Amino acid sequence: MTQTLIAAAGLTLMTTANSAADNAPSAHAAAIIATASPLVSGIDMQNVDTTVRPQDDFYTYVNGTWLKKTEIPADKSSWGSFYELRENSLNQLRAIVDAATQNKAVITGSNEQKIADMYASFMDEATLDKLGATPLNHQFALIDALQNKQQIAGMIAQLSRIGVKVPYDIGIHQDAKDSTKVIVDLGQSGLGLPDRDYYLKDDDVKLKDTRIKYLAHIEKMLALAGDKDAPESASSILALETALAKVQWTKVQNRDPVKTYNKVELGALATLAPHNDWKSYLLESGLKDKISYVIVSQPSYIEGFDKVIEATSMAAWKAYFKWHVLSRFSSSLSKPYVDANFAFYGSVLRGVPQNEPRWKRGVKMVEDTVGEGLGELYVAQYFPPENKARMEKLVANLIAAYRESIHTLDWMGPATKVQAEKKLSTLMTKIGYPKKWRDYSKLTIKKDDLIGNIIRANVFEYQRNISKLGKPVDRDEWGMTPQTVNAYYNPELNEVVFPAAILQPPFFNAQADDAANYGGIGAVIGHEISHGFDDQGSQYDEVGNLRDWWTKDDHEKFAVKTKALVAQYGAYSPVPGYKLNGELTLGENIADNSGLTIAYKAYQLSLAGKTAPVIDGMTGNQRFYLGWAQVWRGKVRDAQAIVYVKIDPHSPPQFRGNGTLANQPGFYAAFNVKPGDKMYLAPDQRVIMW
Template sequence: MLRRTFLMSVPAVTLVGLAACQNSGSGGAAATRTTPVFGTFGFDTAGMDRSISPGDDFFGYANGTWARNTEIPADRSSFNSFTRLTIQADERTKVIIEEAAADNGADGERRKIGDFYTAFMNETAIEQAGLTPVRDELEAIAGIRDVSGLSRALGQTLRADVDLLNMTNYYTDRLFGLWVSQDFDEPTRNSPYLVQGGLGMPDRAFYLDGGRMAEMRQNYRAHIVQVLTLARIAEPEAKASRILALETAIAGVHATAEQTNDVKAGNNHWSQADFTARAPGIDWVAWREGAGLAQQETFVVWQPGAVSGIAALVGSQSLDTWKSYLTFHALDRASPFLPRAFDEEHFSFYGSTLSGTPEQPPRWRRGVDAVNAALGEAVGQIYVERHFSENSKTAMEGLVQNLITAFGQRIDGLEWMSDQTRAAARRKLETLSVSIGYPETWRHYSGLEVRPDQAWANAERAGVFEYQRNLAKLGRAVTHDEWYMLPQTVNALNIPLENRLIFPAAILEAPFFDEAADAAINYGGIGAVIGHEITHSFDSTGALFDELGRLRDWWTPQDLARFEAAGQALVAQYNAYQAFPDLHLNGELTLGENIADVAGLATAHDAYLLSLNGADAPELEGFSGDQRFYLGWAQVWRSKDRDPALRNAILTGVHSPGPWRVREVRNQDPWYAAFEVQPGQALYLAEADRVEVW
């Protein structure tokens, strides 16, 4: 799947994003600090374990004491540098939202922010409403009489709550997901991309594999029974068995994560006639009418086998089973906005059972997530005014330029690359666009209705509003000004279709970036992040797109073969890492991210040397400049995970977990010299075995 290439996978939020704000759109209020957040030069030396040799376990050497002393919060499945900054961003955002909720004179989108939060936080009103918010949807499902009616209802559930640029292994419980963006073959045209969905659990493996997954299926069935029972749906046990059997059949026709990551295999343009001929079972005319796509002539079908297989199930499985399936998912989707019993059951399965999280996050935090998902840029505009300085933006622009210069030098220095491929790569680098902190143009949502007494209805209207916003792109000229994450999001991304990078304000803080820290720490942190994102334009997915975002071969066959051989060496390296006795990392699934880490870290080191302008790096607290650089990298990826969450991440995620990302140093020649790593140590790789991609 072509995905928005995130720096790190993030949990899916409940709603989809809309936003706007009336205030001006620049940062600048945040004060400039003069002392680092961590230690004396930007690194947490107290978190190290110097009894561990860096050549045996660099993660333990850099983070061992931190790992021993850090407990994962009870309401989280993991804790890492991203979590720390996310907690900070959530607390800042809470203040913004609660101020809007308390301000009786607020109007416009600030009023919408306050009313959305007020409705979500009013648990008394939610309890009193009971199932009233979903009653109309349940009655509509009960009224389905034939396949045409079912097809129309399935079309009505379609939402733009999936995008192929999302670096998580995204899944949607809706039968299909929609993404509207630039066409792979024609960069001036927007196209709708249709992707597989329909599962309540994260991946087909949860339905088809044995061992732990068999137990998970029984837990999921029990969850279905409980949701139906709470809603007083007749025969919950029998219906749960049929729903699980149907979802297992859907999983059986799904593409695997590895197949889904094959961009070229996903570029399938289907006409309206193709759907009827190649995917019988669904009444596609009724489906398109329900989806508001009756006039759309062509779609890009990402997993054609899954679409055909799902359509066949619509035509062959009993109508009553499909109605039970739709009923359950309507209730399950709404549960966080329904009475406490539904909310707690939803967390019990998706939070505790699936991810191993002991406690549900406090309601205010979930309220912040809900508002961010529905009105995120409205909140984000206030966020950057308060918490993002223009000094940070300027410093980041300098870092970015150094990284681009360094990457260009690496392109020029590749002995194996032909002049033809090198020129194309240079064009792509020279046209790379970088957005820092916040969008230049903020969204406006005057047509979105938000009421202070309708928690679930607000969320539903926000979802429909976002869906309609995406449909409106069809037939319009392509623009490259949309932000695919919020300024208050702790992440970074590369958009291959647009040859563009985005670095939100909330990640531009320690340990990633600290304007008071030593340059080596910043280059090992945010510098490597920048290098990582630049590399995504040239990784196993990004390398398939030219400077215009067109899916096109711009490599000579010989150069591509050399590039892919280096990638396969990296696959083998990561396949050898074992997280549990029964589970290794998946080097193929994580290849694009691992390439970005390899080249991004090397590029950041080059850029750090450029920043010295020929001078020697000073020694600080006994650490050389190179040592501080790699310690900065290790500090960024310090992390702890609960076992179920770690297993899920390895099974479905395209990122290697933090401790294994830290091990990337073993492919970096300067790291060996910096820490005097010798043959026989656990992380030592012979020079010929070190992978260099760019």
């Protein structure tokens, strides 16, 4: 289902925290950096490269030693702070899964039983290798039974229900113009490659090469599954997906919540796509009699899809559906399918030389099926109550800093400021884990039926979402599990959510001084809150309705700032020949710049007029910015970096680290950055959002 929501030798050391010359460490302090314990301050000093001037490349200064000595693990496309935490949580989750597996007194039907049996079904390679692709025979038979194009819509609904990629899909969420209602959003889907550009860019050698290898991959997989006409089938599938790609909206177009809100009564769907049997779709999808309208995200795509139905043969449609069934479940079949799937989606597409150990894939499979059940056990073992209490205090300071800053904004008028304060006052924060845990009692998991387990879990999740229709909005629900190393802002609920797993070093260190925590998790919190006031979130009011509460003058002033950010980040290039899309990454870049500014102000509030101690030769303000830069340490394989350029709204690590700092007045003061330094931007070139 689609989802809507819903990253200094030679300077004089000053010891006064708020001094304008709150500079980088002296040569003596640099020596301390090389030998100090990476505790207390919360800064991992062993990663600092003192051969790099912080005024020229702060990101490399903070992370340079780590960058030099660290290799991306063979089973990863990227590596860094987020991934290290993810590895840590995977090991913790493995211990929980192992305990459930070894518990002979586990109760049938309990979450522990489901966790243990889901894992066991994935780890039983011997059985899976005997079965080959036979667990998919039922789905293949249903596709073979298709007789005409009127039945395509029903097949789309059936496959969507079990988690297979289809040309259009649905998401269940709040009505953006009536936040009291749960509605259905209908949007584009159906591509096997990450973005439409992979199909349409003939002038890009790497994308074109990927497309050629994708065609070969489809052919190989179909041949493995017994398709005697695999070359012809593969060609027809690529042609069909290319036709879909031609009419799809770009990632930038899809960022506009107004243009993607198109209310269509069910009876009018036939006007958009008369060759799609909407009655069959609504019946098979379980939506019949539950809704009277849908929100169509990309109307022109649905119109274009209708023409693709007409132009594509039934044989091609059958091949397409079979391919996506096979692709969806291939990583859970016998070894030849697993290896072929990884060879393309892992190695070709993301540049990863080696698949993850099976146990990691098994734990992730448990997360995909019984995620909150596993999360409940995770929180009980690994998230102490005092961590949540300290986070709540930190969040309160962030909100106070935002409230103060609203009064000083140069791009927001008095009337809008009143509305901004109202939105801030109704912001809901969720920390660690949900108030109530998901009920998996209706989900059946069997020890010897991996594909059946996955399908039943997908149907369970599908039905769980469908069941929300016609009911009050559940404002306590979470969109991430507690063990997820991430955070998010949901404009429809006006909420920020911080799962337990991200509340660990380097983001949050319960034993560390506050400075690094404000520069780390504080900036992440500030980042997420700012999404309520960025180019997208600002279009939603305090209760989550899509309503423009800014004046025309506010929009114009804000646009000047965002235009400068688009230009700044659009000049960055993570891979030669591939520059960032400043418009695609705009919302996240606004959030990085805003979040860091607010976190700095919140840190000053937390000091309550006192001077921060010097730790590891660093003043509080310096540790704050070090905390920011160390959070983003990371390395990305070139193939994965290209995927990110095409689909990821976040900038790559080094540009999140340095690009944001170049706009921060506090950074200039803390490290004495002057004209001529590579990090320096003239005051009139700095984009200051908050």
